[in-house]
Amino acid sequence: MRLTRQCESAKVKSNIKMDGPVNTDAQDAFHAYMVARGLKSTRQREIILDEFLKAGAHLSTEELYLRLREQHPHIGYATVHRTLKLFAECGIAEPRHFGDGQTRYESSAGAQHHDHLLCTVCGAIVEFENPQIEALQELVARQHGFRIERHRLELYGRCRKCQ
Amino acid sequence: MRLTRQCESAKVKSNIKMDGPVNTDAQDAFHAYMVARGLKSTRQREIILDEFLKAGAHLSTEELYLRLREQHPHIGYATVHRTLKLFAECGIAEPRHFGDGQTRYESSAGAQHHDHLLCTVCGAIVEFENPQIEALQELVARQHGFRIERHRLELYGRCRKCQ
DNA sequence: CATCACCTGAAATTGAATATCAATAGCACC
């Protein structure tokens, strides 16, 4: 009975409490997707979305699960897993497969396409974008008769701190 | 008792039977590595190396295992797996992780570094090399304070036939 | 040709992703 009102106020609050570019966009997109598909808005999904947006990094299911557990020990791993897949389906998260065998999800809020620099020592991930490289990729593909649908470019090395 | 002689003659024969640029290089590198590490040259390893070089493609452990089984049903999956890792350690094979969740090994014999074009329809894999892209990668990395150790560039799309 | 450390192969284990299913909880309607 309280929940409907809580949801609304939560949305408003998040506009206030978060600094920088806020992601009510993501929340709206998520809710729109849910409504369109006849899915339900649940407490867990709200919490997971909140935590995911707050983290703002490249999180694996497990990392997000562990973070959530601190405040919400009742949320199960399977729910985190399914919810992240939901995020991917509705376009507010991008699944990424780096070398470590775990799927990581990255918030696609606001961000354009980009590639990644990964530190092999401390695990830091830096995003970058380079139109020249993209153009050359197109060129190479055309030379081989390919039409590119997507690509993956990852540069592995040591970051400034770890050299 | 017969085996020692067989090994020797096998090496000679493979020089004769294979057309094109032969990979006794790879075989030599492998043997050198084995000797240096006190590892042993076994029939299975010879057979697996032979088959691997003969295939000359991007093979997963399972694919290679299945191929081997036709002629050598006695060779176990675990042995193929371990031997491919050995190849990787001694530098005659490169492990690759494309999107499909399986590790593929590629012969590094003769080939310089290169990247891949992958057809999302028929699974064809084309190798390419582009120094301009490599140079730009270096540049981008430097701009972010990174020193690149390795990279991964994969272009996914439709090949000429599959458009 | 004996010895020993390495190797093999079947089976067990791991780790991440995903499926299962009974219990729970939204949501729409009364």
Added chain:
DNA sequence: GGTGCTATTGATATTCAATTTCAGGTGATG
């Protein structure tokens, strides 16, 4: 607010590839 339908949850089981284990087998060396 109550009711029923249906999606969701969370503990657990399953899957699938990679990897480890271990008893028995087999190279290399003296």
